[in-house]
Amino acid sequence: MHRPVIIDTDPGVDDFIALMLAKQSDRLEIRGVTTVAGNLPLEIVTQNALNIIDFLDLHVPVAKGASKPLKRQQESAEAFHGKGGLGGVVLPISQNRYVLQPAWDFIDEQARQAEGRLELIALGPLTNVATALLKYPDLKKRLKCITFMGGSTGGGNRTPYAEFNIWADPEAAQIVWESGIPLRMVGLDITLKGVLKAQDIQDVLRLEHPYTLVLRYLLEFLQQVNARVGQDFVPLHDALAVASVIDAQLLDYTLGCGIVETESEVYRGRTIVRKPLLENRQQPNVWVGLDVDREQFIHLLKGILQTGQTPNL
Template sequence: MKKPIILSTDPGIDDAVAIAILLFSKQLDVKLIAAAAGNVGIDQTLNNVLKLETLFKKEIPVVPGCSRALIKHPIDAVAVHGKSGMDGYDFPEPNRDLILENKIAPVAFHEVVTATKNKVTLVGIAHLTDIALYLRLYPEDFSQIEQIIIMGGSIGRGNYGVFSEFNIASDPEAAKIVFESGLKIRVAPLELGMQAKIKPEISEKIKKLGKVGAMFYSLFKRYRGGSFATGLKIYDALAVAMLLQSDMFEFVATHVEIVTQAGFTYGASLMDFNNKLQQSNNALIGTKVDVDQFIEWFINALKKAC
């Protein structure tokens, strides 16, 4: 039986890869996609979700998420993903009929979860604002949530602040709510993307997969998450891999504390592997990925979308 999924995403080039894999997986039933502001603004991310669905000939309902974080000012990654978030390819005109009218993401999440017979997995590959609001508004849904898969946080240094990873840094207060929810959480941190880079020869193989492969190749040429020449960091695909084929990862159960105090560590995700805080474990952290196995899985997963 297919696993029901709700996706929160901010495409973003690596998000686009994750969306393709999710939508074409025979193991999953994507019930809803929420477009979050993040890599680029909410108008662009919403448009990008619709562009991808139109290209893939999919009709998953889409709902706009929050346009900014709970408290802090918005940040973006335009320098990494381009002004549109998916620069480098001429997409078809998006099908805007897929947008749920007069709905906000937390309410749409609740409606999907309560209408779905099996427990739902939430996949967060953007900031966690919409998921946090949903958890605050509808705690009665917790028993119907299987787990939360997150791309975010870092074991060591960050890629936004000194110790903060971009998705968590986008809304640390929301991330704190999610990690303190008591729900089952699996995390694909920054370091996994640094381990499993998409080298040029892999991009060349993807280019030959057909129209969708050529689209991703064009996006990869413009992507600044790493280097096309030495290897791209496709972070969000690792979160999807964690959901679909967890045996390629090593996990460590630990307590994750999100720093929300102002200062140099604001937005840091403290992963207490040595139990210094003496707090109960609240997440499974992917600490290592079998790179060869991931690359083989990655190519095969994208083939299904081509």
């Protein structure tokens, strides 16, 4: 049975690849895409989402969400995603429009319809999810789980302490982390283990599938971006988060007690996860990815892109 999901996203080069992977998977039923300001401003990411789902021939609604964080100014990461946010790839402009419902209303409606089976995959700041939880307090009882790309148990990429998605709206992240919904964190420290090396990229680009040409542009752009910071590999942050939903065996997790730093500007967005202890009054609230089977991730990526079938372990 296909698992119903909503993908909350801010496309974004790796978001593009994540949507591509989700669309090709034989295990996910994408109920819709919601957009949030993050990598780029809201109007740009929303148009990108519409263009991407047209390109992928993915017939699902797009709902526009938050244009800024709950309590802070919006700051984007355009420098890492190229002109237009898609690594220089120019897609035909979609003639479709986003639905009139804001993202948080759409999420709640879909959760009601799915009767406890809906999963959220959050690939950007958690503003939409937090807004939905504030407006619909019972939503936490209707969502099966949330898998999010964000946070880190090590260093960050926006500051030495914080990963961008959590740093962008730490108050929203705190609301989600305190919601009681089963959470799975695919953090920066894990996505930097599930990387594509030069030979992996060549192997992926030898495959024949409908998206080979655009995938070449995206991966070559990411190679150039990462080479500028001395990295000879390409992390696919958001695609790994989607892959972890498709294949539950891909990541090793541990259950922890997590908090988000919202008070200190120096440590803003820092995610701290501790082991549950008897003397610790905080209840465990997040399954944290500890490791990833990199070879299986690449095997899964190639298999799904080429055939639409999830390969066996």
